[in-house]
Amino acid sequence: MxxxxxxxxxxxxxxxxxxxxxxxxxxxxxxxxxxxxxxxxxxxxxxxxxxxxxxxxxxxxxxxxxxxxxxxxxxxxxxxxxxxxxxxxxxxxxxxxxxxxxxxxxxxxxxxxxxxxxxxxxxYGEYRYGAARNATCVIGVFPGTGIGGGCIYRGEVLRGGSASCMEIGHIQVMPNGPICGCGHRGCLEAVASRLAIAASAAKAAYRGQAPGLAKAAGTDLGSIRSSALAASIDADDEIVKQIIKEAARQIGIAVAGLVHVLSPDVVVLGGGLVEAMPDLFTEHVAKAARKRVMPVYEDSFKVVPAALGxxxxxxxxxxxxxxxxxxxxxxxxxxx
Amino acid sequence: MxxxxxxxxxxxxxxxxxxxxxxxxxxxxxxxxxxxxxxxxxxxxxxxxxxxxxxxxxxxxxxxxxxxxxxxxxxxxxxxxxxxxxxxxxxxxxxxxxxxxxxxxxxxxxxxxxxxxxxxxxxYGEYRYGAARNATCVIGVFPGTGIGGGCIYRGEVLRGGSASCMEIGHIQVMPNGPICGCGHRGCLEAVASRLAIAASAAKAAYRGQAPGLAKAAGTDLGSIRSSALAASIDADDEIVKQIIKEAARQIGIAVAGLVHVLSPDVVVLGGGLVEAMPDLFTEHVAKAARKRVMPVYEDSFKVVPAALGxxxxxxxxxxxxxxxxxxxxxxxxxxx
The missing domain is CATH 3.30.420.40 (ATPase, nucleotide binding domain)
Incomplete structure (x- = not known):
């Protein structure tokens, strides 16, 4: 240097x-x-x-x-x-x-x-210095308020004709699903973002089925951050665990679609929610994705949590x- | 030269x-x-x-x-x-x-x-000499026995980590949909390929609801090729028209997902089925896709039939x- x-x-x-x-x-x-x-x-x-x-x-x-x-x-x-x-x-x-x-x-x-x-x-950070170093095609999935996606393809940001792309939060995954912030129905982020998870978990807390979450954050979506969801898991709120697994499964189904479209060698999961429970998330996203891809793609990609926070x-x-x-x-x- | x-x-x-x-x-x-x-x-x-x-x-x-x-x-x-x-x-x-x-x-x-x-x-042929000349990012969707996809991105075939990609026929579009040739459920090609259309149309012909198709091809899937489906449309088999529109709508929903992922400037529809009824297909794919994309992408792409057959x-x-x-x-x- x-x-x-x-x-x-x-x-x-x-x-x-x-x-x-x-x-x-x-x-x-x-x-x-x-x-x-x-x-x-x-x-x-x-x-x-x-x-x-x-x-x-x-x-x-x-x-x-x-x-x-x-x-x-x-x-x-x-x-x-x-x-x-x-x-x-x-x-x-x-x-x-x-x-x-x-x-x-x-x-x-x-x-x-x-x-x-x-x-x-x-x-790009994960590709250069983190969990996806030297991969040929990296897809990132970051569930937060929405669900962001990104792709580094052969060392470059993948971009489309006129705008950047990988807006994977707005892929429709549930034909008659819940209404999304974008106005459409059943977008991935309407069913599997941290916000969607928080809303389902808040309902469970309101019904008295998630005492750990009720104690950690109450039923206000503004308070149900990733750390509160992690505390709820630690307190054995079984229903919150199920809600998170189901969100991970939905993300995994979307990842399977992305594997068919882009054949990444690495899928990086990031954001606060994944950081708070990397194993739970990574396992269930990978499982749902692998189950749904064509045989030729089954061993073609790995799913890893982000490393750089x-x-x-x-x-x-x-x-x-x-x-x-x-x-x-x-x-x-x-x-x- | x-x-x-x-x-x-x-x-x-x-x-x-x-x-x-x-x-x-x-x-x-x-x-x-x-x-x-x-x-x-x-x-x-x-x-x-x-x-x-x-x-x-x-x-x-x-x-x-x-x-x-x-x-x-x-x-x-x-x-x-x-x-x-x-x-x-x-x-x-x-x-x-x-x-x-x-x-x-x-x-x-x-x-x-x-x-x-x-x-x-x-x-690549359409990009160099046909309907997508000089586009920055072209996605091709070719419904036939299955549904093939392809992408030319900045003059190169888009490929993934280890295998070529754009296997869009196997994106799941219907969670509990019909079984696909690949063994999974609800893949795009299980609901919208020419073969899937032919199977639905054959049922209609068998029930006596599609006399034009019955006359042109009978109820044998081996005979219900694109030309027979086109003859059925010409004979005003309303139900076959509905079946084709619904398939085009499903393809349009998948195209909306691809627009979010890759932001193409041109989407080319090709194959025998599209060739036999280019206007019907292109119109309904475009309509369904445009309806489902984020506002920023609404005018970012055009949908055109292939030109080179x-x-x-x-x-x-x-x-x-x-x-x-x-x-x-x-x-x-x-x-x-």
Whole structure:
């Protein structure tokens, strides 16, 4: 590693529906500083962009890095993005639409900015440094408020014609299933996200069938986070265990479909819910998926929990912008 | 086009579950000769490979081309293939398993051979010369005995970790649906392939509700081909029209899922059934798909019927082997 690379400074950013996280790295991807804020998705896009910039500045301050020194920013955003122009298109969990994230941040920080989907950023992090190192085709499934998906295919973020893809939360899995936040019925995230699990578990707690959960979090969906669900499992709330197994089974059925479509060698499961109960989740997703694929695919993929936790998307974002710049350089060299 | 390119000879091959087709081309992809045989999928793989080689020789004979002059062979095969080694893995509609197609043909014809999935070959043909020219991400859906899928992504066949992919016929679309040839339940092809449509239509004919179909083909599934179904529609068999619309709707739901996963700019529908009634099929697939995608994807894709008919896969195969050889050349140049 040359001295100049080590002295370079990169910023990874994870824009979530509820919180935003910025982390600043040196050229070896060693973390130097970080900052975190609530997203306030209901405020307008301009205020949101300002808030993103402030969080970047706070992370730099924390890492004693002058924002002017940044060599690049990689930012993962929820929902589909236009990766060419760096535009956030229409995030289902934010009241924003067609926000020119890249332009705003490049104008403000005078350094190159790469915008990608937040789950793609997380999967890229796992691909470079985590549970899916060196895989040819990695699919990530991250159940949270919704269910995010991402794919790194031959070292690149898989993207479609005009927008990023892998919006697997909105694949229909239950023809007459519950209504989803997107307005359609029976989407995967309407039956198997952490929010869907929390709603089913809250009903059980309300009926007196999940005393462990009632004690840990009551029946308020706002309180039934992954840790409360894990506490409920530890307290032997059998019905909550069944609810989670059923969600994992539904995700496994969707994963089987993705195996037929993309033939991944690794499927990474991530997010707070998986982190809180990695074995339970991984086992049941893998079992349901393997049961439903054509024989030729049965041994073609493994299902693993993510390894990097909250750091996956920020680290992935920082690594992604470096990758994009390297590629632009080598393309420029080819042309000259 | 240089003289040497024009004088080159390329062979495209389409190995189907029921028939095989070979076509020989000059360097401008002008067809010079062709040959067709029944596949006889129940015979063993060795006899099958021999039969493929004979069909290639017949096509050469028809085109007055010495097989020794062939610069390359591109062959589309049913089911998942290992594109690196050129191995046909486990075709659901042939009694073959792990057949080293590339090695056999290279030994026999002493020229480079590229093996790909048959629908990928067809979609590549449509991408290069047909209904999806210059698209960034094309998905092909070909309903026949099963339902084949293919994808050309940024000029390359999309492939997964170890096997080719887009086996969309085996995505589960109906949790407790009819049993599929693969042994699972409710696969897309169990509810919406030409064979599934024919079975439903045969029931209607047997009940006396589809006189047009009864007249055109009787109730034998072996006779209810695409042309008979089209004749039934022309004879105003309302129930057959409903059956086909419902199949198109199911395919549209699967296409909506694929739009969320891959965000294609073009979806090509092909195969005999679509060819026999392109408008009916395209309209209802597009309608069902558009209704079920997230708003951001609503105008991001078009659904079109294939333009090349039976020639798509042979032309695609011949074009693909040329593409692969060009790429190998430029990679070799980069290294030297």
């Amino acid at each position: 040359s001295e100049s690379t080590q002295q370079s400074r990169w910023l990874g950013f994870d824009l979530g529906g509820t919180k935003m996280l910025a982390q600043v790295y040196d050229g070896d991807n060693k973390a130097l500083g970080r900052a975190r804020k609530k997203t306030k998705g209901t405020s307008d896009a301009k205020a949101g962009l300002e808030r993103i910039a402030e969080t970047i500045e706070l992370a730099c301050e924390d890492g004693e890095v002058d924002p002017k020194e940044l060599s690049g920013i990689g930012i993962g955003c929820p929902g589909p993005v236009d990766m060419e122009s760096g535009t956030l298109l229409d995030p289902p969990n934010l009241a924003w639409n067609r926000v020119p994230v890249r332009k705003y941040l490049e104008d403000r920080f005078k350094c190159p900015v790469a915008v990608l989907n937040d789950v793609d950023a997380g999967v 909250d750091d996956a998307a920020v680290l992935g974002g920082a690594a992604w912008v470096q990758h994009v710049l390297k590629q632009n350089e080598s393309q420029a060299e080819e042309k000259s | 240089s003289e040497s390119t024009q004088q080159s000879r390329w062979l495209g091959f389409d190995l189907g579950g029921t028939k095989m087709l070979a076509q020989v081309y000059d360097g401008d992809n002008k067809a010079l000769g062709r040959a067709r045989k029944k596949t006889k999928g129940t015979s063993d793989a060795k006899a099958g490979l021999e039969r493929i080689a004979e069909t290639i020789e017949l096509a050469c004979e028809d085109g007055e081309v010495d097989p020794k002059e062939l610069s390359g062979i591109g062959i589309g095969c049913p089911g998942p293939v290992d594109m690196e080694s050129g191995t046909l893995l486990d075709p659901p509609n042939l009694a073959w398993n792990r057949v080293p197609v590339r090695k056999y043909l290279e030994d026999r014809f002493k020229c480079p051979v590229a093996v790909l999935n048959d629908v990928d070959a067809g979609v 039976d020639d798509a896969a042979v032309l695609g195969g011949a074009a693909w082997v040329q593409h692969v050889l060009k790429q190998n050349e430029s990679q070799a140049e980069e290294k030297s």
